[in-house]
Amino acid sequence: MTAAVLSVAATALGVAPQATAAPGAPDGPRDARSELDRLYTEAEQATEAFNHADERAERLREEAGRAQDRMARQQERVNELREQLGSLAGAEYRSGGMDPSLALLFSSDPDDYLDKAAVLDRIGSRQAGKLSRLRGALRELGQQRREAVADLAELERVRKDVTARKRVVEGKLRRARELLQTLPEDERAAWDRAARSGRDLPPLGEGTTVSGRAAAALAAARAALGRPYVWGANGPSAFDCSGLTQWAWGRAGVSLPRTSQAQRTAGQQVPLSQARPGDLVTYRSDASHVAIYAGNGQVIHAPRPGAAVRYDPVGMLPIASVTRP
Template identity: 60%
Template sequence: MASHRRPPQSGLTHSARATVLSAAAATAAAALGAVPASADPKDSPQSERAAVDRLFEEAERATEKFNDAGVRVTELRRKVARAQDGVARGQERVNRMRQALGAVAGAQYRSGGMDPALDLLFSSDPDTYLIRAEALERLGERHSGVLRDYQRVQRELGLERTVALRALAGLERSRAAVARHKRTVERKLATAQRLLNTLPARDREAYGRGSRSGRGEPPELSGAGPATSRAAAAVRAARSAVGRPYVWGANGPAGFDCSGLIQWSYAQAGVGLPRTSQAQRHAGRRIPLSEARPGDLVAYRSDASHIGMYMGGGQVVHAPYPGAAVRYDPVGMMPVSSVTRV
């Protein structure tokens, strides 16, 4: 007997209902401004700006390493030159002593052809012989002394050559480090620039205005002027550099990186500072940020990979990053690691 089944109810099937519900959810999400699940949150302008910031920070660290390696290359070049000069002087002394030893040996050879006793026996003038014998004895003593000096100078020359070879090897290693850090900087800067180029023009402009500024309110600071006349001169120099471009590895006067600006500004005041921000933070007396006065050095991040000069009024002058000119920014633009009074 044939079975009779109840016909399906009118309306949507399960799959059709699911489709409609999905469409409704998508419509609601769009109306509420939700980001579709398939969208990559990493593609937002904010995340790209953060990535550019990170790349600039990494490039800045590499720039400071580049600067430090450059300082070592300069020092090693001087050391190599001194060592090579020492080797040349030592070789000249050795050559002169060789000539002196040759003259002494020749004199002894010329006078030593006959046994001294026979020479005395056949001498027609014993007094002259004795005078000559005494001179030869003195000549022998001098020969021994010259020989000892010659051996000593040869040993010193060997040490000078060893020092020169080590200095040359260190110079080659430092040159390789300079090249390596330079490649790192260039690679990170190129990546950062490519990311910036992907941003709309409005976002690029906003990045230029807002990067490294306004990140927290500056603390209450002293309103006093520069602590010393040299600090005042350095402040005037730093002010005169405002508007000049950031150029990585440069220390003025046409362009600057962050530590290059500080070094150049204090050089105008007659003060020699180290080349890197890490060394500059130790170039004076450490003080609290609350006591900062114009001319004090403000180092940023725990590794002091960025540095600026406090100008008063809660502002620093610094060379921010490639593509940006030397400018004023709030002292609290980044985490402050130390303040140094030169």
């Protein structure tokens, strides 16, 4: 039975069955569980990289929209200046087509002529000023167009990056699901228990009253208990790890960055011994997982695909930092 299970597991990981285990393939239940841990960890890291790229794409899309609005307004200004210049040029041509000395000689009312000449001088001055403003507006419009083209090119590059990262996540999760299905039910349960086990930690200080916003964020996280993990999701019906923390704190009126790495620095970092309910707890050296501290040595988090938002021990993974938004 075990040999058959491991053979299927090796096939799921893309390793050809052999009389002996191929290098790197699981050769027992413990190795299979370690491989699952590795795949889910890598999938989570890839998910956070996807979230970062997707967030950048969204910012670029918004900037492209704002650039289009700016260019439209600037084009209206250019058109208006052109119309004004055309009107002024027509008026000057109609009134000033004759040589000034001849116009004065034939004028029936020299005083009236001099008044008109002064007006024409002012029109010329205004025309020169509007022409200068038009040139400036055209230069600004050209610069805006060049920046918009660069932004759109960057957006296209980031879109391709998002697509590539999405494939990476999907591939790792597919391999993890295939491997998980090869394990007997008792081994799956043992792996899940191991994933939820806590580590020995120093006593945590929870004597301070939780602030209003922290309490609201924690209440939102509790309301999300039982909702499914979906990579790339940030609520309200499904979440990945950083999507849950961003959504929960957003319900408290605090805007957090999208990724766990960025959330790690989105506030005051405090020692683990001073963790209070509502604090963000990031895990692993690369801060690729994040949870909300719930008190009593527990966190609320979105663990992985196939596992709903739940409580787990705060020491379930190596802790990178504790941040108070």
